Amino acid sequence: xxxxxxxxxxxxxxxxxxxxxxxxxxxxxxxxxxxxxxxxxxxxxxxxxxxxxxxxxxxxxxxxxxxxxxxxxxxxxxxxxxxxxxxxxxxxxxxxxxxxxxxxxxxxxxxxxxxxxxxxxxxxxxxxxxxxxxxxxxxxxxxxxxxxxxxxxxxxxxxxxxxxxxxxxxxxxxxxxxxxxxxxxxxxxxxxxxxxxxxxxxxxxxxxxxxxxxxxxxxxxxxxxxxxxxxxxxxxxxxxxxxxxxxxxxxxxxxxxxxxxxxxxxxxxxxxxxxxxxxxxxxxxxxxxxxxxxxxxxxxxxxxxxxxxxxxxxxxxxxxxxxxxxxxxxxxxxxxxxxxxxxxxxxxxxxxxxx
Numbered sequence: 001x002x003x004x005x006x007x008x009x010x011x012x013x014x015x016x017x018x019x020x021x022x023x024x025x026x027x028x029x030x031x032x033x034x035x036x037x038x039x040x041x042x043x044x045x046x047x048x049x050x051x052x053x054x055x056x057x058x059x060x061x062x063x064x065x066x067x068x069x070x071x072x073x074x075x076x077x078x079x080x081x082x083x084x085x086x087x088x089x090x091x092x093x094x095x096x097x098x099x100x101x102x103x104x105x106x107x108x109x110x111x112x113x114x115x116x117x118x119x120x121x122x123x124x125x126x127x128x129x130x131x132x133x134x135x136x137x138x139x140x141x142x143x144x145x146x147x148x149x150x151x152x153x154x155x156x157x158x159x160x161x162x163x164x165x166x167x168x169x170x171x172x173x174x175x176x177x178x179x180x181x182x183x184x185x186x187x188x189x190x191x192x193x194x195x196x197x198x199x200x201x202x203x204x205x206x207x208x209x210x211x212x213x214x215x216x217x218x219x220x221x222x223x224x225x226x227x228x229x230x231x232x233x234x235x236x237x238x239x240x241x242x243x244x245x246x247x248x249x250x251x252x253x254x255x256x257x258x259x260x261x262x263x264x265x266x267x268x269x270x271x272x273x274x275x276x277x278x279x280x281x282x283x284x285x286x287x288x289x290x291x292x293x294x295x296x297x298x299x300x301x302x303x304x305x306x307x308x309x310x311x312x313x314x315x316x317x318x319x320x321x322x323x324x325x326x327x328x329x330x331x332x333x334x335x336x337x338x339x340x341x342x343x344x345x346x347x348x349x350x351x352x353x354x355x
Contacts (some may be wrong), residue, residue, distance in 0.1 A: 010206065010256040039342055042207040043136035043170040043192070048085055048155075050162055059125055064092045065169070084264075088152045089169075097169040103155065104281065104299055106163040107139040113348030114163055115143050117150040125150045135220055135332045137252040137298040138165075140282055144172060148202055148334035150235045154212040165299075168281050193280035196303045199249050210344030216320070216336040218252075223322060224330045230323035231333055240315055244308035246271070248322070248336040249301045256295060257325030258304065262340075263312045271304040297329070304333075 042062040050070070061068075071084040089099065105113050108308040119125050131141040145153065157164055170192060201218035214235065219232045246261065250273070253259070258270045275298070276282070282300040320338075324331050 001140045017346070037232060041096060041171050043168065046087070046160075046167045046169070047166050048166050050160075064090050066090055067167050070161060080158050081160075082156055082158050083156045083164075084157075085155040085161065085164060085167075087149065087155070087169075088224055089150070091147055092171065093095050096173070097146060097148050098172040099147050099153075100142060100143040100172050102138045102140055102168040102281075103131060103151065104138075104155070104168075105132065106165070106167040107135050107137055108163055109136060110135035112194075116154040116156055117145050117147070118152050118154065119149045120151050121329070133220060134184040135251055137330060137332060138284060138297065139251060140300040163348070165179055166281060169219070184231050193276040193282075196276075199247065199337075201335045201337055210342045210347060212340045212342070214338055218335055218340060219332040220332050221336075222330060222332045223324050225324040225326055225328050227321070229330075229351050230310070230321050231336070232322075233320045233336070234317055235320065235338065236317050237315055237340065239342070240313065241310060241342055242342040244313060244337040245341075246306045246308055246309055246320070246336075247339070248304055248333045250304045251301050251332040251334075252291070252297055252299060252329070253302055253304075253331055254295055254297050254325060254328040256301070257328045259322050259328075259331070261306050261308070261326050262319075262321040262323070263308060264314060266285075266312050268309055268312060270325060271306040271333055276302075295327075301334075308338075 018157075040045060040063055044065050046061065046065070046068060047059060048070075059068075065087065067086075067088040068163070069086045069088075070084060073081045073083045074082050091097070101112060101115060103115070104234070112132045112134060114130055115126070115128040117125040126145055128143045131143070132139050146158060155164055201215040202213055203215070203218075205212055205214045207213075216233045221228060223231050250259065250271075253273060255273060258273050260270050261268050280298075282298050283296045283298050285294045285296050287294050293354050321331060323334075
């Protein structure tokens with residue numbers, strides 16, 4: 001008999017969150033449309049940090065990036081001073097009509113950037129809306145922009161623009177995708193570097209093939225290495241499961257010091273992070289004085305998982321705490337959920353005899 005997991009309490013206040021922004025999803029040109037012998041356009045990595053002249057260097061960019069300009073901060077209609085980075089772009093050919101634009105920025109409340117695409121007449125082609133979720137951490141967000149008729153893309157941000165760090169641009173193509181009918185449909189912007197799709201939290205407990213999935217908290221919760229600034233949950237279990245998996249998304253983690261998990265007062269160890277390729281521009285190095293090794297934060301969201309020892313789980317109320325790893329700075333978690341596996345009528349297992 002499968003028994004429902006009850007979630008009793010979640011500590012800490014929540015902030016709203018936004019998954020990857022999707023500004024365009026239909027009519028992508030298929031990859032087979034490319035002309036025979038036509039070279040594939042390079043991706044572009046644009047450093048938008050405002051360095052002093054003596055520390056700045058001329059950047060290399062593909063020919064389809066024609067210009068990058070920082071316009072002086074000006075007051076907008078609501079009297080807020082805003083800065084604009086203007087990137088002028090030319091389509092490499094008519095086969096490439098949609099641009100993936102990934103922006104790296106400090107996700108500060110009230111200073112969330114917005115992307116605006118313009119055509120030659122100065123008409124808006126697209127406004128992305130505010131990117132990020134105001135978690136006050138280094139982050140990144142992606143938008144797909146239809147570029148038919150568009151000539152430039154503005155990054156508009158409140159203040160002097162120093163919260164904007166970089167942009168990664170890549171032209172999109174399409175191919176036919178098949179998926180099982182029984183699998184959950186996911187709205188995914190395919191990004192390079194093998195990054196994971198966003199994690200969705202079920203609104204109600206779900207049972208599938210003897211496994212119950214229950215959401216502990218869908219909202220964003222800040223955490224740090226201080227136990228007083230951890231994420232704490234209580235959940236109930238009515239029958240002892242055979243296996244337990246904790247899963248959540250983590251923003252701005254230090255990749256060599258993942259969060260620690262405590263269950264019912266016991267330290268059950270760190271989570272495992274699903275890391276993208278090291279070529280991903282989301283990795284940001286940090287050096288400390290008198291320390292030779294560089295440590296890396298990932299300025300985006302990563303998936304974290306932990307197998308929970310069933311021997312530490314209680315029938316009844318359980319207390320779970322997620323605290324950032326030693327030496328890590330502030331982070332945030334979201335879409336926190338737990339899976340409990342039970343026997344069902346088609347369970348596959350082997351009974352080993354002792355020798």
